[in-house]
Amino acid sequence: MQDALYEQLTTSQREAVFHIEGPLLVLAGPGSGKTRVITYRIAALIDAGVRPHNICAITFTNKAASEMRQRAITLGASAGAHISTFHSLCVRILRRYALQAGVRAGFSVYDESDQTRCMKQAVKDCGLDAANFSPARMLEAVSALKNNLVDAEAFKGQADDFFSKTLAQIYSRYERLLKERNGLDFDDLLMKTAFLLERHSDVCLEMGNRFSFLLIDEYQDTNHAQYRIAKALVSGHNNICATGDPDQSIYRWRGADIRNILAFEKDWPDAVVVKLEENFRSTGKILAAADKLIAFNKSRKEKKLLATKPEGVDVDLSVFEDGTAEAQEVVQRIKELTEQGAMLRETAVFYRVNAMSRVLEEAFIRNKTPYQVVRGVEFYNRKEIRDVLAYLKVLVNPSDEVALMRIINTPARGIGKTTIERIRGYSGENGITLYEACKRAESISDISAAARAKITVFVSMMEQFKPDIDGRAADLIARVFCESGLQSSLEMGAVKEQGALENVEELINAAVQYDAEAEDPSLLDYLQQVALFSDADSYDASSERVALMTLHAAKGLEFENVFIIGLEDGLLPHERSFDDQEEMEEERRLLFVGMTRAKTHLNISWARYRTFRGQMLRTIRSQFLDELGIDAGEAHEQDEPYCVDDADDQQEAGSLPRFVAGQAVRHESFGIGRVKEYVDMGENSVVIVRFNTGQIKTLMVKYANLSKG
DNA sequence: CATAGCCGCCTTTTT
DNA sequence: GGCGGCTATG
Numbered sequence: 001m002q003d004a005l006y007e008q009l010t011t012s013q014r015e016a017v018f019h020i021e022g023p024l025l026v027l028a029g030p031g032s033g034k035t036r037v038i039t040y041r042i043a044a045l046i047d048a049g050v051r052p053h054n055i056c057a058i059t060f061t062n063k064a065a066s067e068m069r070q071r072a073i074t075l076g077a078s079a080g081a082h083i084s085t086f087h088s089l090c091v092r093i094l095r096r097y098a099l100q101a102g103v104r105a106g107f108s109v110y111d112e113s114d115q116t117r118c119m120k121q122a123v124k125d126c127g128l129d130a131a132n133f134s135p136a137r138m139l140e141a142v143s144a145l146k147n148n149l150v151d152a153e154a155f156k157g158q159a160d161d162f163f164s165k166t167l168a169q170i171y172s173r174y175e176r177l178l179k180e181r182n183g184l185d186f187d188d189l190l191m192k193t194a195f196l197l198e199r200h201s202d203v204c205l206e207m208g209n210r211f212s213f214l215l216i217d218e219y220q221d222t223n224h225a226q227y228r229i230a231k232a233l234v235s236g237h238n239n240i241c242a243t244g245d246p247d248q249s250i251y252r253w254r255g256a257d258i259r260n261i262l263a264f265e266k267d268w269p270d271a272v273v274v275k276l277e278e279n280f281r282s283t284g285k286i287l288a289a290a291d292k293l294i295a296f297n298k299s300r301k302e303k304k305l306l307a308t309k310p311e312g313v314d315v316d317l318s319v320f321e322d323g324t325a326e327a328q329e330v331v332q333r334i335k336e337l338t339e340q341g342a343m344l345r346e347t348a349v350f351y352r353v354n355a356m357s358r359v360l361e362e363a364f365i366r367n368k369t370p371y372q373v374v375r376g377v378e379f380y381n382r383k384e385i386r387d388v389l390a391y392l393k394v395l396v397n398p399s400d401e402v403a404l405m406r407i408i409n410t411p412a413r414g415i416g417k418t419t420i421e422r423i424r425g426y427s428g429e430n431g432i433t434l435y436e437a438c439k440r441a442e443s444i445s446d447i448s449a450a451a452r453a454k455i456t457v458f459v460s461m462m463e464q465f466k467p468d469i470d471g472r473a474a475d476l477i478a479r480v481f482c483e484s485g486l487q488s489s490l491e492m493g494a495v496k497e498q499g500a501l502e503n504v505e506e507l508i509n510a511a512v513q514y515d516a517e518a519e520d521p522s523l524l525d526y527l528q529q530v531a532l533f534s535d536a537d538s539y540d541a542s543s544e545r546v547a548l549m550t551l552h553a554a555k556g557l558e559f560e561n562v563f564i565i566g567l568e569d570g571l572l573p574h575e576r577s578f579d580d581q582e583e584m585e586e587e588r589r590l591l592f593v594g595m596t597r598a599k600t601h602l603n604i605s606w607a608r609y610r611t612f613r614g615q616m617l618r619t620i621r622s623q624f625l626d627e628l629g630i631d632a633g634e635a636h637e638q639d640e641p642y643c644v645d646d647a648d649d650q651q652e653a654g655s656l657p658r659f660v661a662g663q664a665v666r667h668e669s670f671g672i673g674r675v676k677e678y679v680d681m682g683e684n685s686v687v688i689v690r691f692n693t694g695q696i697k698t699l700m701v702k703y704a705n706l707s708k709g
Numbered sequence: 710c711a712t713a714g715c716c717g718c719c720t721t722t723t724t
Numbered sequence: 725g726g727c728g729g730c731t732a733t734g
Contacts, residue, residue: 061723061724062724085724086724186723186724187724190724250722251722251723251724253721253722253723254722254723254724352721352722353722354720354721354722355720355721409710412710412711412712414710415710416711418710419710531724532724533724534723534724550721550722551722552721552722552723553722553723571721574722576721576722577721590722613719613720
């Protein structure tokens with residue numbers, strides 16, 4: 001096998017594929033054939049005598065995992081190799097070593113909305129106001145702590161100021177709630193696994209033997225907990241191969257620590273580092289623009305993007321009147337490209353925030369152009385999906401109060417607030433779970449006979465489902481959907497529930513697929529894994545439709561034709577990044593990732609007006625547009641240049657221009673910047689500007705000769 | 710106890 | 725402009 005593969009690789013790719021033993025870092029720029037290298041590497045390991053069973057490959061998303069599995073199968077190399085995300089792996093480890101990890105194996109995986117529910121409760125339990133201690137904020141803080149492996153106990157010890165102490169209290173309470181419900185949140189999966197491996201040398205040894213070769217893709221986006229897990233897993237053999245690109249690190253906000261990849265050589269001093277700098281994906285002009293842009297990042301190791309393709313056509317920069325015009329023109333150009341032979345599945349539109357998909361969708365529908373929106377977690381967040389899954393969760397994990405509360409009266413079966421409160425009271429007094437209390441409804445004195453009967457019916461229904469737990473997940477979902485009354489309540493529901501039935505059908509189809517493909521299918525495993533799925537995993541790259549997605553979702557993909565819309569100040573870069581240099585650089589990397597997805601045609605645009613929170617607002621062009629080094633500027637101006645149309649805002653001719661905070665301005669020698677403050681003093685007015693170089697200048701308007709944009 | 714309607718909140722990105 | 729939560733009403 002090796003010879004055949006060998007011929008298809010460049011020198012550095014060969015090094016990355018065939019360096020078998022010891023730590024290896026592959027610094028792979030965009031379009032450098034990284035995916036191919038990883039797949040071939042798995043094949044090469046097996047060729048070298050490693051049992052597939054002993055190979056563990058970690059990907060960033062479930063979709064990447066299933067694609068890698070697919071590719072490896074094509075090479076005849078996959079069977080037995082463990083390929084999954086960190087989170088999926090952790091679920092399996094925790095289940096297997098539940099005792100040592102201090103968890104109960106039947107745990108529910110709590111996703112964001114389950115977490116929010118628990119956090120709200122925790123804040124309330126602590127007697128705090130949700131306004132001052134917003135659950136979202138608290139979750140963010142707790143998540144950051146968990147990602148850094150600081151558990152509630154440890155944090156309590158180090159909290160010294162008022163806020164930390166309060167947070168510590170909330171954290172403990174939140175943990176207690178999770179424990180009572182036997183729930184683990186996403187961060188727990190990592191933290192508990194890291195602790196398990198670090199504190200139980202026997203487990204660590206066993207896992208290290210099981211996986212004698214560890215490959216981690218997208219290493220630049222691993223967080224501290226994941227780093228510690230990796231470190232522990234390979235501690236016995238150091239056979240770690242990490243691949244990634246610091247310039248494509250876009251998950252800092254989620255705890256990703258770019259230092260992991262930057263410090264790889266310190267962590268594994270005998271590491272071999274291979275750089276893949278040739279780009280086989282994009283044309284020269286696209287790469288040149290991306291390279292110019294990313295060069296503006298200061299905290300960065302310089303890296304070359306070596307084009308192997310010809311120059312190609314210019315990157316297209318356009319400005320439109322508003323978001324609707326922008327969307328219309330995007331579709332129009334896609335039509336033109338299609339007439340020239342382009343495929344819709346080779347075409348994608350990227351944007352910064354999910355909300356921007358709406359205008360696009362309308363344009364695609366209007367123009368009868370097939371598209372698919374690749375969304376985050378929308379599908380599994382739908383009410384009907386969560387409802388069905390909640391039934392299953394209660395069956396598998398009766399302690400899961402979040403799930404039980406969701407279904408106890410869904411569909412409506414006459415168990416109201418008062419009744420639930422009384423059952424709750426009873427469960428508290430007797431130290432039993434809510435579900436246990438429901439089972440004992442007969443002995444709860446303060447519940448009416450009618451309510452008692454309804455609870456009994458509910459419990460006996462649930463108990464009747466239980467024998468089916470060991471069967472196929474899909475069958476049980478179908479049965480629960482029907483017998484719980486959810487199905488008929490949806491069927492009788494209003495027209496707006498139309499999609500709901502189809503959604504559940506889709507869920508069942510997905511479960512059928514799970515039953516067929518999973519290594520060791522069980523309802524418990526299904527439920528624990530399903531929480532880790534996102535819609536992006538179901539993106540169908542082979543169907544002849546244009547893909548619409550956020551820039552984050554675009555990671556790891558490639559298309560012939562790419563449109564990036566909404567290059568506006570506050571959107572890209574996003575306003576929440578303004579006051580943090582690091583975050584501004586991440587925004588730049590985000591655009592860099594988007595641009596480098598394009599093989600042939602790259603179109604970047606912005607709109608002068610954009611509807612925001614239902615209101616049409618004037619925008620400011622993104623500073624990033626000026627960093628692309630495309631001198632022709634907006635060659636495809638749809639009408640007169642952007643600075644001229646500001647005329648309606650200006651005072652009568654002859655007076656000085658006025659500026660407002662946040663506005664982008666250009667200075668002859670200082671370059672592009674943003675107005676911090678405008679002090680109106682008539683003809684002596686001054687303007688304070690923060691330039692993109694970082695320096696802040698106070699300038700007299702009448703001398704500075706600042707221009708807008 | 711269920712439902713409809715209203716108010717006020719937030720809204721970046723996602724495993 | 726969408727959703728969760730609350731209230732008033734049936």
